[in-house]
Amino acid sequence: MTWGKVGAASAVLAGAALSGAWAPGAGMRDVEAAANSFVVCAGRVITSSWRGEWDIADGIIVVRDGRIEAVGSADDVDVPLGLPVYHYPDATVMPGMVAACSNVVGQRSGDESIGAGYSALDAFNVYGDYRGILAGGVTTVHIDPGWYRLVSGQGAVVKLGGEPGSRVLQSPSDMTFNLGPRAYLPPDIVEEVYPSSGAEPIEPGVPQRPDSRIGQYLALREALDSSVIGTGEFNVHLRDLSAWWQAGGTARVQVNDAADIAGAIQFFSSNLMGSPVSRSRSNSNGVKPYLVGCREIGDVLDLVSDANMGFVYTLPSPLGQPGGNLGNNPEARDADITVLSGLFEAADEGRVSLSTGSGASPSGLRLAAATALRAGLTERQIVNAITSVPARQLGLGGRVGTIAPGADADFVVLSGAPLSIETHVLKTFVNGVEAYSIDQDDEWGEALVVRAGTIWLGPNNWLHDGAVLIEDGKIVSVGQRVPTPPNARVIDAGPDAFVTPGLIDAYGHLGLAGDQSAIPPNLPLERLVGYPDVSAGRVARSGVTTVLTGPYRFDNNGSRIAAIKTWGGSREARVVNGTAAIAFDVRGGNPRSLANRIKQRLEAGKKYVEKWKKYEEELKEWEKKKAEGKLEGDAKPKTEEIVEETAKEDPITGRWSMRIFGGPMPNEEEGEIALKLTGSSIEGRVTEPYVPIEHKIIGTLDGTHITGTIEVDTGGMGTPTWEAELQGEDFMSGTAGIEGLATVNFEATRTSKEAVEFKVSKRKRRTTGKDGRPLPPKVDESLEPIRALLNKQIPALVAVSSADEIDALLKLISEYELGVVLLGAEGARDRTDLLKEKQVGVVLPTRVLRQDDWEWYHQGDDLSRRGIPVAFQSNAEDGARTLPEMALYAVSRGMSPESALAAFSVDAARMFKLDDRIGSIAPGREGDLVIFSGYPFEAQTVVERVIVGGKEIQP
DSSP: OOTTTTHHHHHHHHHHHHHHHHSTTOOHHHHTOOTTOEEEEEEEEEOOOSSSOSEEEEEEEEEETTEEEEEEETTTOOOOTTOOEEEEEEEEEEEOEEESSOOSSOOOOOOOSBOTTOBGGGGOOTTOOOHHHHTTTEEEEEEOSOSSSSEEEEEEEEESSSOGGGOEEEEEEEEEEEOSGGGSSOOOBOOOOSSOOSSSOOOOOBOOSOSSHHHHHHHHHHHHHHHHHOOSSOOHHHHHHHHHHHHTOEEEEEEOSHHHHHHHHHHHTSTTSSOHHHHHTSOTTOOEEEEEEOTTGGGGHHHHTTOOSEEEEEEOOOSSSOOOOOTTOTTOOOOOTTHHHHHHHHSOGGGEEEEEOTTSOGGGHHHHHHGGGGGTOOHHHHHHHTTHHHHHHTTOBTTBSSOSTTSBOOEEEESSOTTOTTOOEEEEEETTEEEEEGGGOTTOOOEEEEEEEEEEEETTEEEEEEEEEEETTEEEEEESSOOOOTTOEEEEOOTTOEEEEOEEEEEEOTTOTTOOSOBOTTSOGGGGOOSOOHHHHHHHHTTEEEEEEOOSSBOTTOEEEEEEESOOSSHHHHEEEEEEEEEEEOTTSOHHHHHHHHHHHHHHHHHHHHHHHHHHHHHHHHHHHHHHTOSOTTOOOOEEEEEEOOOSOOSSOEEEEEEEESTTOSSOEEEEEEEEEETTEEEEEEEESOOOSOEEEEEEEETTEEEEEEEEOOTTSOOOEEEEEEEETTEEEEEEEETTTEEEEEEEEEEEOOOOOOOOEEEEEEOBOTTSOBOOOOOOTTTHHHHHHHTTSSOEEEEEOSHHHHHHHHHHHHHHTOOEEEEEOGGGGGGHHHHHHTTOEEEOOSOSEEEETTEEEEHHHHHHHTTOOEEOOOOSSGGGGGHHHHHHHHHHTTOOHHHHHHHHTHHHHHHTTOTTTSSSOSTTSBOOEEEESSOTTSTTOOEEEEEETTEEOOO
């Protein structure tokens, strides 16, 4: 089932719930609804009803006070107000199963061949815990006194859940007869005398029938005559047999051999029972027989069609262990389930039910019944044979074994089709109360199985008719058949469904809430992550399950990029990698100077990494000595001398008065800027006159030469750049402008500064603990992402535009042997061989097509054809929700659809070294899936369902 298919039912229920919540003066009867009053909305409801619909798609069941009040589709059922609603969109709900044969109670232990006075109910514990059977979906069972005496006693029908006082449905329900070798040769009846004496001799035992096949019918006839006519002595068994006979009760005849089946049909359906005298005193309707067992009924099918009785075929069981030995007797026969096709043909299906054998637990009834598919029976025939048919045979038709108005609210929630061996019982309700839930079993974690017509495992690697198992948020198994744990929720998306990994936005700003400031590298973005908000929900429901979140503008020293899930119940569940990349922007300036700025950060990072490597080596050596017992007993803490040195003089920091002249300016302008130097990086703002738009002056000092950009929205005209030369202390001159549009000259004089002569200071720091254990270096959050980059744990994401910038960057990256991902990279088409050689990926610009030399250029198509991995970006917060449509357009303009899917998943994950967690459907990966109605890049295809971390995002 899909959410689209249960939309009508959900809408009705939601409307009812809202109406009930706001209805003026809603009645207390509705508000204070009993615990066993509620509404169920399920993907499929099987009613097993003999009247009305048998199978309802997207069905609704209304339960009131433990009984079914209404059942039908959303169009047919008026949902009451104020009742809780349970949604099972992928589940099948069917009636609680009725086991016409069970081992819930043991056999009675008396020696009497005619033991009509024994009652199976006496052995039933109404307070018992039967969850082991309820876990199989069986809610009602027949209990009998046993299979080893001619008349073993009175049976009963009971429920296995509910209040103790309501569990007995019918007692006695029938009189149990056993025909066949197990009833032969009962022991003699010996009346023992206590105390024995010469005056009271012990009489010899009284023999009992039967001792042969023909003798069992003679014994039955004599017993019936004696019970009705009387023997002169009180006998409780004859008394109860007489009462049953005269009331025209139900005869439960347990029989397996073909000859005994034929004899039973003739004996119990004719006037052979009893003498003329006893028959004259019976109920005018006669007894109502049904046969149980029927293993060899295939040999006597010619007698079945005319027999006015029901049949309970006990299925071969148990299934969970080997069967018994048949030996060398050629007459010995094993059960042959294929006889069921003839039995159902000879007797109308309303007279045949299925059950497990008397020695087997009825918990396996559904699976055992499913094997009847081998006989060619239909799902409807089999389901009826374990629900409504046995209920009618046991005299409880209309009350149990069906989901119909007025019936008891006994039903089962299944994870899939009722006869699939991979389906499991999720919940069992008895009298409208949950009697069993798979959630009660602590053995199982969370599990989800997704089945679909096609599962995308990679470019041109499709798994047809496949399934995925997700446990505790991770993919465990992928294949055409996967394990189905008992607690698993099963989504059967259908043969047309197409499943892909969760889609990846390779650069976006989800969670920044409009903050467009440049975030320095010491601030982890993962701290912004909490419970998903409305924006995250929009993105998640589009199929984008992971966003590489970064600031709108990168800090000169780099900014962190975090891989964040779009959905999840906690920060831990949503953060894939808090630092998935370190980002720089080298666009618009002197490529050599900009590359050198990154190099300075890398050199600082190298020193930082060396400190950590030294610490790790020392720690390893210390642990080795400790394990070998070679540590010095009086080890004292060691110290090292720390030399701190900062810049002697800052030629940039302060306020600068400047004048702008030349170029297109008709008049000279004056103003003031504030600049700050950090290392070689410059950052500033215009302070006078007031500038009403967000802007930022950034630059890099290289000796006395300065290059930089002005980050400001120019309406698409380009990024302003500036270049200057320090002409002496506190004075600079240079140019600024937008390339190809306008350039102006400027001069600036520093009017104030905080010039500080920093002295070299020395201090000591402990390098070991009291036990000599090495102490780690101080963590520098601003260098931590550089450390991860140099250790090849993450790539650098670098925004570039021209081919020259790409050249300068790749030269630097090659020097340090680092991973890099290009952002934008409009000039990549001129360096494809180099990019392929260096295995560099490209995050494509946000525009699919752009004009280059007056021609339309499709960068995604061009680069992917040349073997360069690409990825899509939104460069927005919740704008990522439209990325699937953008990819659809890219495909429509020539890009390979398989390359587009890879760009959305596995290629994006590999670029950021996340492919061991996301981007593909394989064991060990995160349980992030998107279920499409068809191939993703077809106009009619829609996202039907999204799963993040093994949990479905609700619509």
